[in-house]
Amino acid sequence: MKIDLSEITPNVVFDGGDLDCGSGLILLIREHMLKTPVDGILEMRSREPTVADDLPPWCRMSGHEFLGEMPGDGFARYFVKRGTDKKKEEESLKEDYDKAKKYEWRLRARSHGHLKSTVYSRNFSFEIGQPASFEEKDQQPCAVEYLFAALAGSLSTAFSTECAKDNLEVDDIEISLSGSLHNILAHMGLEEGDPSVSAIELKCFASTFDDEDKVRAAWDRTVSRSPVAATLTKAVDLQIKLALV
CATH class of the missing domain: 2.20.25 (N-terminal domain of TfIIb)
Structure with missing residues (x-):
């Protein structure tokens, strides 16, 4: 019998933003599934189109029932009925955590x-x-440009994802970056000195009509959780700013 998804009242609702199943979304689903009672329904909202293909088989393999999807306001709504007990779900979540931490x-x-x-x-x-x-x-x-690009690109992508998870509409995200070395002549072998990166200045521009405090909080989370930014902060004079226009 086909289920009328519009009649469902989910026990738990969360927004996965534009994460795909290979970028941490499954971990978030498992976390929220633990908050959902057995035989209860989890609604997951997503803006990532590949989730439509990846979520149903994951549900079958994980012991949950995929009930279907329906369009929302700028996102897709996915409904999953929890089928595993708490102990099994906790074990599965711990196993996924361990795999994520050991990934190389x-x-x-x-x-x-x-x-x-x-x-x-x-x-x-x-x-x-x-x-x-x-x-x-x-x-x-050059390699230095790839290093700088990794920082700028990772922050612009992650910021968009973080805003989507909070249902914040932020448009025209653009990052400008300038960086310098202590002494490029040392890299070229023309002088003795330090060839490492000395300073990076990054500024993110974005426009929004939503609450600016919430947008800035999303930006702060983005920067604090960035592996590239966290690594460079330990070694470089890294200046990061957000400008909302």
């Missing part, structure tokens, strides 16, 4: 001469140019 990213790099290498990671490959370059134009970004 692996890649390999292959040189194609003194000005280019190709990096292979998971199902991706990308080219990196020189370790550092201050030429106006190059064939590939």
Whole structure:
């Protein structure tokens, strides 16, 4: 018998933002499933289209019943009936936590001469140019630019996700970044000195009509939870600001 999803009153509701099932969403689902009574219903809201394909098989493998999905206001609403007892759900959550904590990213790099290498990671490959370059134009970004790009890109993506989880409408997220080395001549072997990054200044611009305090709180969480920002903060003069326009 087909269930009328519009008639369902879920026991627990949470917003998964635009996370996909491979980016921590499953951990959040398990956490909220523990708050849902056995045979109770969890509603998960998502803006990530791949969840529609990934969630039903996960439910079958995890002992839960996927009841279906329906459109919401800018998101999809997914309904799951809890089928496992508390002990089993806690064990599954702990197992997922342990796997996440032990995860290692692996890649390999292959040189194609003194000005280019190709990096292979998971199902991706990308080219990196020189370790550092201050030429106006190059064939590939240099390694320092990839380092800076990792910081800027990770924060812009994560900020959008964090706002979506709080149902905050934030548009036109854009980050500008400038960075410098202590002495690039030391990297080039022209002088003795320190070739490391000396300072990074990053500013995020975004527009919103929502509560600015809530948006700034989402930004603060984004920065504090960023692996790249947390790592660079320990070694570099890192200045990060948010400007709401």
